[in-house]
Amino acid sequence: MNTRFLSLTALLALTLCFSMNLKPSFAAEELVVADFDTGDKPNNLGGDFGGWDKDPNDETQGTKMSFEADDAMGDPAGYAIRLDYDVDSPNPAYNGFWIKMNGEDATLYNTLNFYIKGHAEAGFTKRVKLELKDMTNKPSPYIVGGITEQWQKISIPFEKFRRISDWSALNELILVFDDINSNPKKGTILIDQITLSKE
Ligand SMILES: [Ca+2]
Ligand SMILES: [Ca+2]
Known part of the structure; x- marks a missing residue:
């Protein structure tokens, strides 16, 4: 047999194994839900997102969403989401941000990051409430504290979302400003790079 042919075949086989191995395992470790870097909708899963408001008729409260050229990953061409919130109202007030997970199967992952x-x-408030929902739409709450004026990565193990019963289809993630957790009652929070990972 031609040794040259043999070593070429071996090299090809090796290259094939390497490229086949690397990609699927890398993809399984982190899924980007939203990096917001197009500066537009939808998110990386094809889902919609936006600001919400308990009572759109109450003009004294609300969350206004916009894109801000201040990327958490340091990409000069990237964007983050800017949330100008106001829960200072004579009425009970809560509002925030919602983002669709589009029924994503999260069973390969165990951590939510952003x-x-x-x-x-x-x-800005140092505390916000998150709510994760599967397709049954029961909110599973989690409080994030210790927010500072520097970008900070928050990683939450799935076990903390105790009311999620079906991880094979996630509906949406919601961020809540309310008149109990939000102090000051008016301010601005930035959020970016929402992912699911396997830790
Ligand atoms: Ca970004
Ligand atoms: Ca107000």
């Missing part, structure tokens, strides 16, 4: 920071000049 980046968050407060806006130094506008002021």
Whole structure:
């Protein structure tokens, strides 16, 4: 047999194994739900997102969503989501941000990650509430504290979302500003790079 042919075949086989191995395992470790880097909808899963408001007729409260050129990963062309919230109202007030997970199967993962920071000049709450929902739409709450004016990665093990019963189809993630957890009652929070990972 031609040794040259043999070593070429071996090299090809090796290359094939390497490229086949690397990609699927890498993809299984982290799924980007939203990096917001197009500066537009939808998110990386094809899902919609936006600001919400308990009572759109109450003009004294609400969350206004916009894209801010301040990427958490440091990409000069990237964007984050900016949330200008106001829960200072004579009425009970809560509002925030919602993002669709589009029925994503999360069984390969065990951790929800995202980046968050407060806006130094506008002021910001140090605490926000998250709610994760599967297709049954029961909110599974989790409080995030210790928000600062620097980007900070928050990683939450799935076990903390105790009311999720079916991880094979997630509906949405919601961020809540309310008149109990939000202090000051008016300010600006930035959020970016929402992912699911296997730790
Ligand atoms: Ca981004
Ligand atoms: Ca207000």
